[in-house]
Amino acid sequence: MQYSFAARTKIMLSSPLHLMRSLSERNSFISLAEELPAEELFPLSSLEAAAAAVISKSPTALQYGEPQGYLPLRKWLAGDWRTFKQIDVQENQILLTTGSQQAMDLLARVYIETGDTVLVEHPTSPGFLQILKMQGAIIVPVEGDAEGMIPENVVKQIERCRPKLLLVSPNFSNPTGILWSLERRQQVLSICKSEQILIVEDNSYGDLHFDGRTEEDFIERYPSLFALDGSGAGDQVLYIGSFSKTVAPALRTGWAAGNQSLIYAMVAAKQLADWQSSNLNQRLLHYMLESSSFDIHEHIKLLNREYETRLKLMLELLKRPAWKGSSFDAPIGGMFVWVKLPEGLDSIALLKCSLDKGVSFLPGTLCYAENEGKDSIRLNFTHPGRDELLLGMNLISEAITEFTARS
Amino acid sequence: MQYSFAARTKIMLSSPLHLMRSLSERNSFISLAEELPAEELFPLSSLEAAAAAVISKSPTALQYGEPQGYLPLRKWLAGDWRTFKQIDVQENQILLTTGSQQAMDLLARVYIETGDTVLVEHPTSPGFLQILKMQGAIIVPVEGDAEGMIPENVVKQIERCRPKLLLVSPNFSNPTGILWSLERRQQVLSICKSEQILIVEDNSYGDLHFDGRTEEDFIERYPSLFALDGSGAGDQVLYIGSFSKTVAPALRTGWAAGNQSLIYAMVAAKQLADWQSSNLNQRLLHYMLESSSFDIHEHIKLLNREYETRLKLMLELLKRPAWKGSSFDAPIGGMFVWVKLPEGLDSIALLKCSLDKGVSFLPGTLCYAENEGKDSIRLNFTHPGRDELLLGMNLISEAITEFTARS
Numbered sequence: 133m134q135y136s137f138a139a140r141t142k143i144m145l146s147s148p149l150h151l152m153r154s155l156s157e158r159n160s161f162i163s164l165a166e167e168l169p170a171e172e173l174f175p176l177s178s179l180e181a182a183a184a185a186v187i188s189k190s191p192t193a194l195q196y197g198e199p200q201g202y203l204p205l206r207k208w209l210a211g212d213w214r215t216f217k218q219i220d221v222q223e224n225q226i227l228l229t230t231g232s233q234q235a236m237d238l239l240a241r242v243y244i245e246t247g248d249t250v251l252v253e254h255p256t257s258p259g260f261l262q263i264l265k266m267q268g269a270i271i272v273p274v275e276g277d278a279e280g281m282i283p284e285n286v287v288k289q290i291e292r293c294r295p296k297l298l299l300v301s302p303n304f305s306n307p308t309g310i311l312w313s314l315e316r317r318q319q320v321l322s323i324c325k326s327e328q329i330l331i332v333e334d335n336s337y338g339d340l341h342f343d344g345r346t347e348e349d350f351i352e353r354y355p356s357l358f359a360l361d362g363s364g365a366g367d368q369v370l371y372i373g374s375f376s377k378t379v380a381p382a383l384r385t386g387w388a389a390g391n392q393s394l395i396y397a398m399v400a401a402k403q404l405a406d407w408q409s410s411n412l413n414q415r416l417l418h419y420m421l422e423s424s425s426f427d428i429h430e431h432i433k434l435l436n437r438e439y440e441t442r443l444k445l446m447l448e449l450l451k452r453p454a455w456k457g458s459s460f461d462a463p464i465g466g467m468f469v470w471v472k473l474p475e476g477l478d479s480i481a482l483l484k485c486s487l488d489k490g491v492s493f494l495p496g497t498l499c500y501a502e503n504e505g506k507d508s509i510r511l512n513f514t515h516p517g518r519d520e521l522l523l524g525m526n527l528i529s530e531a532i533t534e535f536t537a538r539s
Numbered sequence: 540m541q542y543s544f545a546a547r548t549k550i551m552l553s554s555p556l557h558l559m560r561s562l563s564e565r566n567s568f569i570s571l572a573e574e575l576p577a578e579e580l581f582p583l584s585s586l587e588a589a590a591a592a593v594i595s596k597s598p599t600a601l602q603y604g605e606p607q608g609y610l611p612l613r614k615w616l617a618g619d620w621r622t623f624k625q626i627d628v629q630e631n632q633i634l635l636t637t638g639s640q641q642a643m644d645l646l647a648r649v650y651i652e653t654g655d656t657v658l659v660e661h662p663t664s665p666g667f668l669q670i671l672k673m674q675g676a677i678i679v680p681v682e683g684d685a686e687g688m689i690p691e692n693v694v695k696q697i698e699r700c701r702p703k704l705l706l707v708s709p710n711f712s713n714p715t716g717i718l719w720s721l722e723r724r725q726q727v728l729s730i731c732k733s734e735q736i737l738i739v740e741d742n743s744y745g746d747l748h749f750d751g752r753t754e755e756d757f758i759e760r761y762p763s764l765f766a767l768d769g770s771g772a773g774d775q776v777l778y779i780g781s782f783s784k785t786v787a788p789a790l791r792t793g794w795a796a797g798n799q800s801l802i803y804a805m806v807a808a809k810q811l812a813d814w815q816s817s818n819l820n821q822r823l824l825h826y827m828l829e830s831s832s833f834d835i836h837e838h839i840k841l842l843n844r845e846y847e848t849r850l851k852l853m854l855e856l857l858k859r860p861a862w863k864g865s866s867f868d869a870p871i872g873g874m875f876v877w878v879k880l881p882e883g884l885d886s887i888a889l890l891k892c893s894l895d896k897g898v899s900f901l902p903g904t905l906c907y908a909e910n911e912g913k914d915s916i917r918l919n920f921t922h923p924g925r926d927e928l929l930l931g932m933n934l935i936s937e938a939i940t941e942f943t944a945r946s
Binding site: 133134135136137138139141144145166168169171172174176179180183184187188191192193194195196197229230231233234237241242243244245259262263266296325328330367368376380381382383384391393394396397400401403404405406407408409410411412413 | 540541542543544545546548551552573575576578579581583586587590591594595598599600601602603604636637638640641644648649650651652666669670673703732735737774775783787788789790791798800801803804807808810811812813814815816817818819820
């Protein structure tokens with residue numbers, strides 16, 4: 133039969149994002165395209181011990197659980213945030229989700245009507261852009277610089293288009309890796325407060341910083357908008373994140389935290405979407421986090437040491453002759469380097485050539501709502517091991533050289 | 540701040556469904572309200588062995604996987620359906636989801652526009668009703684009888700309101716437990732084929748039958764609409780289901796199977812919704828299903844023996860004096876008995892009284908799109924152990940007696 137898809141489905145299917153992901157599934161492939169953590173560093177033995185203990189302890193672990201998420205894990209999060217993140221929330225202000233992508237999707241489903249305007253960073257996360265498009269939002273990018281979104285531009289866009297939502301990732305924005313200064317955080321929060329615009333703050337990458345600062349120092353200098361807003365008491369910020377980058381993606385556990393009425397609506401949407409995320413996975417995580425053999429803060433330090441090494445290697449490789457004419461700001465955290473290509477080089481053409489050689493990256497076009505970003509690419513440095521990174525970057529260099537030699 | 544939720548959110552929040560679920564989380568509570576499988580019968584030791592093997596084998600099990608779902612599990616499903624269900628699909632016609640609820644939600648998101656009409660059974664699944672409302676569908680119930688939906692009524696409603704979709708559960712409909720006859724299956728399929736109306740067939744309960752028939756006999760006599768339509772070759776049916784009732788809900792693994800273009804659109808929506816379900820859980824399931832120490836077909840036989848016993852006990856208890864004036868059709872499978880209460884008894888009032896006594900059931904109102912169902916309740920017989928079932932039914936009987944004695 134002739135299927136009659138919803139109009140929004142046609143828009144969604146026109147994005148090459150899902151093609152990118154399936155392409156990079158090929159085994160022989162080096163992917164610098166995705167946001168994958170390093171597999172070699174997964175805490176396998178801790179998880180194995182957790183599985184043995186949790187499954188044998190009680191069949192309840194395999195039953196349906198609470199739609200809002202396993203209560204002890206929500207309590208653990210609240211406690212950890214209180215100690216380490218200057219965030220003070222109750223467990224009923226937290227919803228556990230299938231990663232931060234679902235947290236954003238649920239918020240969009242309860243909050244965005246077709247035709248509502250949403251302000252985003254420029255460029256911004258490809259996955260979140262897809263959600264906003266599917267929800268029928270008008271997406272308006274706000275120009276920023278190396279310090280974050282520029283307050284004057286936020287004000288200008290608010291006056292121009294009365295947005296309903298601002299979506300930002302002040303800790304190592306995807307794709308640019310920008311870390312917002314404290315002043316910008318305060319300014320943008322204050323503007324949204326006075327204009328009554330809800331902020332969604334994605335902190336998926338905030339733990340991954342390699343600036344030599346301790347965790348305490350980092351949070352002191354770069355508190356989340358959520359913390360600055362009184363941990364949801366200010367009602368202005370919905371705080372989303374996940375364990376995908378710090379423990380393991382396959383546990384599919386993320387969160388949204390904020391004002392209770394927002395969370396309440398999102399819990400209802402969550403039930404409708406899939407009843408609940410895996411009770412088993414949430415219990416495995418909780419068991420690990422409470423066990424004496426696993427310290428997530430030490431684990432994150434370990435990740436950061438390795439990721440810093442990989443980042444440095446990538447930055448070195450970007451100095452090679454092939455990349456002449458390209459430019460980038462070296463990030464001090466996150467998972468990506470955002471590179472402006474040598475003039476005249478098209479990211480999609482370069483991607484095609486690179487794919488033939490067995491390596492992928494994310495073309496910049498996916499990080500913009502409109503037709504932009506042809507001149508930029510996003511490179512992931514956390515997933516490839518050092519040898520892979522070296523090889524992958526060499527293959528892209530080769531591809532670049534083929535283009536530049538031709539012109 | 541004053542949150543400005545989407546209009547659909549207000550509709551969603553007005554449903555008492557999510558309250559029901561949180562109520563029944565209380566530990567001392569006996570819930571006959573939900574659709575939970577028996578915890579005592581979970582295959583714990585097989586799962587424990589699977590966890591030990593899968594986690595130690597490769598860190599890839601903890602990484603992001605394919606949005607469409609773990610390929611070997613999709614292959615396993617295709618093989619099992621070929622052998623046991625008269626269904627012949629390729630693995631790329633299957634999408635793994637976080638349960639059948641998500642399968643339905645994804646289909647609704649890609650297929651239903653606000654104002655589209657969807658035909659449903661009368662009454663129908665509360666969870667699916669919520670999805671359709673959230674999507675802005677016009678929900679039109681089609682009257683049926685003990686044999687299933689009545690073809691003349693399907694034709695009438697098609698002529699009246701040009702629906703885009705028909706949503707049915709021919710194997711033990713939720714909440715009525717009705718098993719459609721073969722003739723009805725053929726007739727309804729044929730009508731939808733000629734009228735080009737997509738069918739979503741939920742087969743979440745199809746394996747749970749206690750009519751003494753072997754699996755082969757049962758499928759022979761009650762083939763799915765999907766099988767009758769040539770396993771998706773006919774393009775008419777999207778087939779959804781899950782492992783939640785047959786293995787364990789916390790593994791959060793269900794599926795949608797059908798024509799490739801439908802599945803392709805749903806995979807894109809899946810990525811947007813949560814990237815993918817848990818790769819780890821899918822691998823655990825696959826390991827179990829392939830292991831020699833677990834035979835899912837034998838396991839289902841075991842479940843069915845116990846569920847039959849519980850159903851018989853419930854049917855006995857429904858003969859007690861308190862239930863005089865109530866009526867029901869005894870199902871031969873599924874998870875529910877759908878009871879019409881003695882005249883004048885209101886299901887919501889009875890629920891309130893029962894909750895005070897420590898037992899819950901599902902009030903019939905949740906199974907209708909409009910204001911109906913006050914006179915009916917849905918009782919689950921699979922989750923409570925025999926003692927619990929006895930106690931729970933006694934408590935409801937007490938509650939009924941309080942009402943009937945008063946009037």
